[in-house]
Amino acid sequence: xxxxxxxxxxxLLGVVLSTAVLNFALLKALPGDLVDVIASESxxxxxxxxxxxxQMYGLDxxxxxxxxxxxxxxxxxxxxxxxxFGEPVLGLVLDRLGxxxxxxxxxxxxxxxxxxxxxxxxxxxxxxxxxxxxSALATLGYSAPMFWTALMLIVLFGVQLNWLPIxxxxxxxxxxxxxxxxxxxxxHLVLPALTLAIYYVAVYARxxxxxxxxxxxxxxxxTARAKGAGEARVIFVHALSNAVLPxxxxxxxxxSALLGGSIVVETVFGWPGLGQLSFEAIKSRDIPLxxxxxxxxxxxxxxxxxxxxxxxxxxxxxxxARLAIGGQVQAADAAEAA
Amino acid sequence: xxxxxxxxSILLGGSILLLVFAAALLAGVLYPxxxxxxxxxxxVWPGNDAAVPLGTDLMGRDLAAGLLHGARVSLLVxxxxxxxxxxxxxxxxxxxxxxxxxxxxxxxxxxxxxQTIPAFLLAIILVAVLQPSIGTIVFALGVTSWTSIxxxxxxEFLSLREREFVKAxxxxxxxxxxxxxxxxxPNAWTPVIVSTALLVANAILSEAGLSFLGLGDPNVVSWGxxxxxxxxxxxxxxxxxxxxxxAIVLTVLGLNLLSDALHAALNPRxxxxxxx
Numbered sequence: 001x002x003x004x005x006x007x008x009x010x011x012l013l014g015v016v017l018s019t020a021v022l023n024f025a026l027l028k029a030l031p032g033d034l035v036d037v038i039a040s041e042s043x044x045x046x047x048x049x050x051x052x053x054x055q056m057y058g059l060d061x062x063x064x065x066x067x068x069x070x071x072x073x074x075x076x077x078x079x080x081x082x083x084x085f086g087e088p089v090l091g092l093v094l095d096r097l098g099x100x101x102x103x104x105x106x107x108x109x110x111x112x113x114x115x116x117x118x119x120x121x122x123x124x125x126x127x128x129x130x131x132x133x134x135s136a137l138a139t140l141g142y143s144a145p146m147f148w149t150a151l152m153l154i155v156l157f158g159v160q161l162n163w164l165p166i167x168x169x170x171x172x173x174x175x176x177x178x179x180x181x182x183x184x185x186x187x188h189l190v191l192p193a194l195t196l197a198i199y200y201v202a203v204y205a206r207x208x209x210x211x212x213x214x215x216x217x218x219x220x221x222x223t224a225r226a227k228g229a230g231e232a233r234v235i236f237v238h239a240l241s242n243a244v245l246p247x248x249x250x251x252x253x254x255x256s257a258l259l260g261g262s263i264v265v266e267t268v269f270g271w272p273g274l275g276q277l278s279f280e281a282i283k284s285r286d287i288p289l290x291x292x293x294x295x296x297x298x299x300x301x302x303x304x305x306x307x308x309x310x311x312x313x314x315x316x317x318x319x320x321a322r323l324a325i326g327g328q329v330q331a332a333d334a335a336e337a338a
Numbered sequence: 339x340x341x342x343x344x345x346x347s348i349l350l351g352g353s354i355l356l357l358v359f360a361a362a363l364l365a366g367v368l369y370p371x372x373x374x375x376x377x378x379x380x381x382v383w384p385g386n387d388a389a390v391p392l393g394t395d396l397m398g399r400d401l402a403a404g405l406l407h408g409a410r411v412s413l414l415v416x417x418x419x420x421x422x423x424x425x426x427x428x429x430x431x432x433x434x435x436x437x438x439x440x441x442x443x444x445x446x447x448x449x450x451x452x453q454t455i456p457a458f459l460l461a462i463i464l465v466a467v468l469q470p471s472i473g474t475i476v477f478a479l480g481v482t483s484w485t486s487i488x489x490x491x492x493x494e495f496l497s498l499r500e501r502e503f504v505k506a507x508x509x510x511x512x513x514x515x516x517x518x519x520x521x522x523x524p525n526a527w528t529p530v531i532v533s534t535a536l537l538v539a540n541a542i543l544s545e546a547g548l549s550f551l552g553l554g555d556p557n558v559v560s561w562g563x564x565x566x567x568x569x570x571x572x573x574x575x576x577x578x579x580x581x582x583x584x585a586i587v588l589t590v591l592g593l594n595l596l597s598d599a600l601h602a603a604l605n606p607r608x609x610x611x612x613x614x
Contacts, residue, residue, distance in 0.1 A: 018451055139598070143590040145543050147550050148565060148583035155576045253453065260456030264547050278459055279551065282466045290463070298454040 004313070008306045012299070017071075019298040023291050024070055028063050074295070080288030084280065089292040092277065097296070099169060100273030103266070104258055106189060107196035112251070114197070115204025116244060120235060122205065123212035123243075134205060141202030146261055150195040150268040157191060164190050167270040192269040196261060203254075204247055212243040241315045248315070252308035256301045345602070351595030358589050361409040369403035373559045377403070381575055395564070395578050396571045404559045405585055411560040412589060415476055415545040420537040422480025427487025428530070432518055434488070435495025442492070449488050457482040461544060465553045472555045475548060479541045490533060494526035528604045535597035539590045546586050561586050 073080065079089040122134040158166035165171065170184045215221065216239055224238045263275035270276070274293055281289040371377075376398040377390065384393040384401070392401040434445035464478035498504060499522065507521050548554055549562030550569075561582040568578030 015451065015454055018447075019454060022451065023455075139594050140587070140591060143539070143594050144587045145546050145550075145562075145583070145590075147547060148579070148586065151565070151569060151572060151576075151579050152583065155572060155579075159573050159576075256454055256456045257458070260458030263456070263459060263462070264551070267551065279462065282463055294455060294459070297456055297459070301454040 004309070005306070008302075008309065012302045012306070015298055015302050016295065019295055020071060020074055020291070021067065023294045024067050025063075028066075070291075079292040079295070082281075082286050082289040084284045084286040084289065089288050092289065093274070093292050093296055096272060096274045096277045099271055100259075100262055100266070100275060102185075102189060103192055103196065103271060103273060104262055106193040107200060108251070108258065110193065110197040111200030111204055112247065115201040116208045116247060118201065118205040119208025119210075120212055120240075120243075122209040123216060124235075126213050131209070135209065138202040138205040138209075141198050142206065144199070146195055146199055147264045147268050149198055150191070150265055153191050153195060154268075166191065169272055188271075192265050192271050195265050195268075196258070199261070200254075200258070203250070207250055208243060208247050211246045212239065215239045215243040218242075245312060245315060248308050248312055252305040255304035256297065259297045259300065345599050347595040348599035348603075351592045351599060354588050354592030355596065358409050358413065358585075358592065361406045362413050365403075365406035365410055369400070369406055371403070373403040373407040374399065381571070383575070384577055384581070392581055393577055395567060396575070397567075401564070401578065401581055404564050405561070405582060407559045408561040408564060408582065408585065409589075411472070411555075411558050412542045412545060412586070415472065415479065416538040416542040418476045419479035419483065419541040419545075420534055422476065423484040423487060423537055423541075424530070424534060426481065427484035428491050428523075430484070431488040431491025432495055432523065435492040436499060436514070436518055436522070438496075438499075445488075446492070449485050452482075452485050457485075458544060458547065461548065462551070462553060465548055470548075470553045470555055472558065475545055475553075475555065478548075479544050483537060483540060483544075487530065487533060487537070490529055491526060494529065495522055498522045498525055532597050532601045532604065535593045535600065539593035539597070542586065542590055542593075 070080075077090065079093065081087070082089050082092055085092055118134050118138070122131040122138075125131055154166045157164045165188050168188060170176070170181065170188055174184065176184045212235075216235075221234060221239055224234050229238065259275065262273060263279055265271065266273045266275035267279055274296065278290060278293040280286070281293060365373075377400045378387065378394050378398050380394055380396050380398040382390055382394040384391065386393065390400045390402065392405065395401060395404070430445050430449065434442040434449075461478040461482045464481070465474050468474040468478070504517060504521050507517055512521070545554070545560065546562030546565070549560045550566040552566060554560050554563045554566075564582040565579050568575070568582070571578055
């Protein structure tokens with residue numbers, strides 16, 4: 001157990017390091033640095049000024065030296081300075097981490113809960129009426145682009161019904177404090193979280209339906225039924241822990257996709273999270289900021305995967321054994337193929 | 339069990355896709371002009387003017403013309419970027435699964451690394467920096483979406499390599515190329531084909547997302563850019579956003595249904611589960 005966590009943390013370090021190096025290389029390979037952007041934004045600049053800016057940002061040194069100094073600074077917890085926002089990157093990123101985690105966390109918990117329940121309901125009678133309805137809705141939810149779902153929810157709940165706020169983190173002009181402020185946050189969270197959740201409920205419903213159908217066909221389920229276990233007991237005690245394993249695997253695999261999805265959702269709803277920040281950073285070629293967002297999302301993905309592995313080990317002793325020999329990739333592939 | 343091609347999902351999915359193909363083919367015939375041209379008064383609601391059955395946008399462009407021309411962009415981007423992803427994914431997955439050992443370790447690390455970067459974010463970065471055009475969008479979506487194919491192909495190769503017909507071929511002195519392309523790959527196609535439909539669907543969704551964010555090719559009409567433009571009139575004229583969105587949903591739905599149906603038809607394990 002401890003050994004596995006340690007191994008994973010070492011792996012985390014490796015991923016962070018290679019993320020840093022490769023992000024850096026990638027961004028260096030792209031034409032146009034931030035000095036070009038500053039220069040083109042300010043209209044007329046002299047060549048002297050450009051050279052001075054390059055020196056100030058350390059862009060006059062060769063790429064290798066820049067990389068080394070970048071890694072050195074990361075090691076000291078210094079992620080650089082965002083010229084777009086005129087602030088240290090670390091503070092900016094940490095400020096935006098909270099709203100993104102709130103959004104993604106809410107959407108994810110909702111999706112897993114509702115998705116797995118729907119999947120179980122559908123799997124009880126494959127190709128029955130309930131299954132047909134749930135499967136059709138899931139396929140539909142899985143097919144709609146998230147930004148479009150967002151806009152349609154805005155039209156319905158924001159404009160026509162006027163029930164929910166359609167943008168921002170809170171109603172600043174109302175000047176709420178304490179509990180009222182938290183309720184206001186929650187009120188603003190509903191639509192963006194719902195948008196993400198609609199897509200992922202569909203994903204998890206499909207996945208858990210497939211895996212539940214397979215699990216319910218297993219011999220040990222027949223044994224449980226033969227011994228007179230009630231239907232609820234068969235599903236929630238005997239089948240569930242095995243049936244949710246692929247869902248968990250998917251959760252780990254999709255954590256980076258979820259962060260990607262939050263870019264669109266955050267942009268539509270003006271939700272001040274990492275997604276919106278990274279889009280801002282791209283638009284303004286704010287390389288230090290972009291590097292920091294990529295680094296942070298890498299860390300989040302690896303940590304999610306670590307969590308998923310641990311949960312899987314708790315749920316399934318076979319996985320625990322497989323993990324010990326480093327075969328978690330096969331387990332993930334099996335789940336993906338299912 | 340009914341014949342696999344007669345299942346409702348494959349019939350529905352197939353007809354939707356045929357419709358989208360027809361729209362893409364007929365775009366030039368029915369609407370030969372540039373769909374970016376102004377053809378009438380702006381803000382005409384659908385059904386109010388027979389000349390523009392689906393209405394006009396806030397610049398007076400014909401939504402129906404945009405929809406048909408947009409089908410071309412979606413299919414072109416979807417299919418070509420899926421092809422790029424397939425080539426990369428199959429090459430890396432086959433090499434990792436076939437050679438194993440150190441090759442596998444290195445390639446798997448690379449794949450895992452790409453999985454820690456949000457693919458959509460990487461695609462945005464690539465398109466933003468290389469300048470938005472159909473070509474750069476296809477490239478960006480292709481090089482960011484191969485990881486699932488690589489994992490899938492790797493898993494197939496790992497298991498097929500140990501099968502007896504492969505062992506027999508090795509004993510007969512077959513070359514690596516023969517083993518990879520003639521023996522193993524033909525037996526790994528089924529799951530690859532099923533995922534290819536999903537790849538195309540995801541590429542269409544991603545292209546729409548890029549265009550919506552203003553990172554589409556500015557010279558062509560795409561469903562995503564129509565939604566992005568319609569967003570400015572969301573409060574008063576939501577049909578401008580709704581109509582191209584429905585086109586995306588239907589196309590992606592068609593591909594998903596097709597993928598499901600193929601999965602059910604081609605996967606013997608699932609077929610047995612259904613009969614039981």
